[in-house]
Amino acid sequence: MNYTVNQSWKILLPLSHLSPNYLHEHQLFQRQTGKSFLRKIGGGMDKFPISPEILRPTIVFDNEINKVARALGLKGKRMPYETANGTLNVNIHYYFEKYIVLDVVFKQRISFGDISLLQKSRLSSYPEIESLVLAIAGLIVSGNQQSYSPLTSIPTIRCFSIQSLDDNQFSNMELVEALTGHIEPTQRIIDDVLARNSGHQTSGPIITLIDKQGVIQFIPNKPKLTKDALQKYSSCCNLLELMLVIEQSIKDGHLDSNNVFLSALKSLVEKPEDIVKSYTAQRTIKQYSKDFHLESRLSDLTKKIELASSVLISEKKTLRRGWDEFYASNDFFQVLFTALVAGLVTGFGILWAFLKGL
8 A cells, every 4th residue: 555645734823023024134034926826726816915925945044944954864954855754845935924834845655554544644743844843933933043942832734635556545534534633533524524525626536625624635546637636736725825824814803904905805705716717726715715714704804894994984073073063162262262362472471581581
């Protein structure tokens, strides 16, 4: 039972006010646009306004992380590193001057024994990779290679594409277990996951399952299907990353008053066909929108913005109404006359004091 595995872990890190702004020049990174990231989702997607800045490590970053990598037994002077079983790379994406997403990519050939697909998909099953990623996360949050500590824990979302090199198959139960994390899921859960994912499948023998918890794909031993299947896998994983960042931004209220963000979110939820040309990518967006409850989140955000706008308008009306009422009152001219007299007296006093000083 031999397989080729392409897997990644998506790790979302909110930055604190003490973290650097990586849009500015920094010794750890050089910055590039995220257009290629969006293009992997589908044609036309590169015009979507929500995209990452790609942070490319400099030699300062490489030298610091290489110390950790060598101590963990990884080979290479910089990423991608060689492990005992495959190759490891970490892509670093920067969103809204607030969030970092680490895209930890691991490619290997494996043979399955008693270890389940779920276990193989967990970052904790690869302690040397997990330790390296904790160090990278700590360095990025700090921004100071001379004074930082590895993080002690990180949230991970699993993406996993596995291709059989012989005629072995995985059962639907094993695939759903790896996707959801539920050990031996019930038939109801299996049926529900398969039904929700039926709309975006591209080829009968290939199964690609998605939800908020990750992506799982199985490719049978049919080499001619591999290229299209892996393109589908990359599209799903990149879309998942966007959804994770959008969800966290809404939870944090980070872009509540940003009209570009609101407009992009509205297009994503209501008219994905206007964003991306690929039919399967459109279907995938619709499925993710349901999984992340983006329609209700968009509605809540729109109401929040409308409420804030109405309060501002009300405050302006209250100020104008107060002025109009004051102008119409009997006290207006008396108060105005008093203010003018007080102003003249004060001005005369200042002038008199100046003249006496001459």
